[in-house]
Amino acid sequence: MKINAQRLLENLDRYAQIGKMGSIGVERIALSEEDKRARDLLKAQMIDAGLQVHIDQLGNMNGIRKGKREGNPVAFGSHLDTVYSGGRYDGALGVLAGLELIQTLNDNQIETEKPLALVNFTNEEGVRFAPDMMGSHVHAGMADLSDILNSPAYDNPNETVGSCLKSIGYDGEMEPGAIQFDAFYELHIEQGPVLELEQIDIGVVEQVQGIYWTRYKVLGEANHAGTTPVYYRKDAGFAAAKIQQFIGKYTRRKEGKVLTTVGSVKLSPDAINIVPESAVFTLDVRSTDEALLRKAQKRIDKYIEETVEADELNFEREELVRFSPVRFPLSMTDSVQIATQSLGLTYKRMSSGAGHDAQMMAHFCPSTMIFIPSVRGISHNVEEFSHDKDVENGANVLLAAVLRKSSS
Known part of the structure; x- marks a missing residue:
């Protein structure tokens, strides 16, 4: 079973129109009007896919798909916010590949043993509010919610995380971390040149700096x-x-x-x-x-x-x-390697030089990441690009890894 690559690529392009910059770039700052529009679209798509949508007090979005049995869901996702003059793949790929995973299971009428959870974390980039990886940081219980909600905007001290969440309608009622995860996977572009230079399909991420x-x-x-x-x-x-x-x-x-x-x-x-x-x-x-x-x-x-x-x-x-540096559990990185091998793709076990939500989630549940190549290693730039085939490969590895984990 494979994901619908055309549908995923069309969805990536659809989201890239929200805050579009230049021909392929995106500027969608956390808690901005553009972020609200992207969130609204994701929420509607989650509901259409049959997910139960939960918004927590920091605006983290959790879409739950029921399994054959009760229990903690296998989670996957990333973030929809970008840096200033950013790209269409950083963050959005992980969220939209997760949505495509759900849609593929629906298409094939497959019910997993464990529940699944698609997650969009708030303010991963941290370009207007500190700290970065904010949503996952609080979800994992590593920061005080009230302090974070009072965090002022860099460009306007009269605006805070809390006030901006209210203004876009994503100040939910659920306590962050209330939904315990069985595991967490994050698909992401490498944001570096290694995979492309070495002509390798997938990065199996062992640790984050x-x-x-x-x-x-x-x-x-x-x-x-x-x-x-x-x-x-x-x-x-x-x-x-x-x-x-x-x-x-x-x-x-x-x-x-x-x-x-x-x-x-x-x-x-x-x-x-x-x-x-x-x-x-x-x-x-x-x-x-x-x-x-x-x-x-x-x-x-x-x-x-x-x-x-x-x-x-x-x-x-x-x-x-x-x-602090984070090393992902061997069981999680092995699950990505096995999924990659099952698809006949090449892989490299590697470190991440950038911070990611999975880095925070590793303090909450077993976590890991999947990298796909970035053309010329360019990221945090409107020229950020990954080839369609690499996007498809990464989404299929995510699907295979999640299916294996949700049946164990």
Whole structure:
């Protein structure tokens, strides 16, 4: 039994029209009007497919398909929100392949032993509200719901997660995590070049890197760019530039087991003829090794302290995200490998460099991920693309793995 590839591809294109950017890109920010439209469409399709739809207090959508016996459902899904100027596959593929899985079972009048659950998690990307992987984070019991609901929007502190959920009509009544899962599968694009370069069909994801996010603010003094001598300057921009160079070199060492990135830098007053009085920048640190993560964070913090002190400046530090590395259970990764082999597809056991909902769900139930190739490794970009055949292969692996798990 195989999924209906044409139906899945048409559905992916249908959702890609909601927030469409350019020829194939999508911008559908969490809790926006576009997110509401996508959610409304998914809800209608879930109901048409015979699922019982439950919306929790954080807006996570759960569509339940009954099994032959009572019990915890085998769950699968991802997210419908995107980054700014994002792509049509990141997140949506996992949700819509899950919907296609349900529709395929309905077409063939197959009733699984265990119930099934299709899930759309809220705010996986975290581009407007912190933290990312928000919906799965709370579902897994790793964050306080009230704190999350009060989380302000980056671009408007008068708007919160809670107020935006209400405005789009997805502030449900069910407590997050009230539906216990037997297992969780997430189909996703790789968002990297490995599978395409090595001409491999499927990535069997064994682990997800840990992620530390920190925001720093270096505080100096604004002054005239032409009349202020170098020895008299308190140049926050210069200090931030030295720090950024240190961070860049840290990840380029020979051992190369930690990735460090400064993704955002903002100077104030941001004028061509003024010595900056402040510099705000972010730090992203990732590794599959928790000890190396901590070591990198500690070393970078020490360098920042030394640099700021030497330049007679001050700084502020704000921790945004602290997610430890996650290794998926062997039983789950093996189930994906077996499903891939049963379809005659090639595979590679690998790590994920990006964070995903499955990373959070691993604290809630046995979880794992399935990767398909990303063309040129491009993601978080309107040019994000995966070939139709790879989309079909991934959905068929998901179907095979879920069928096997739901009958055990």
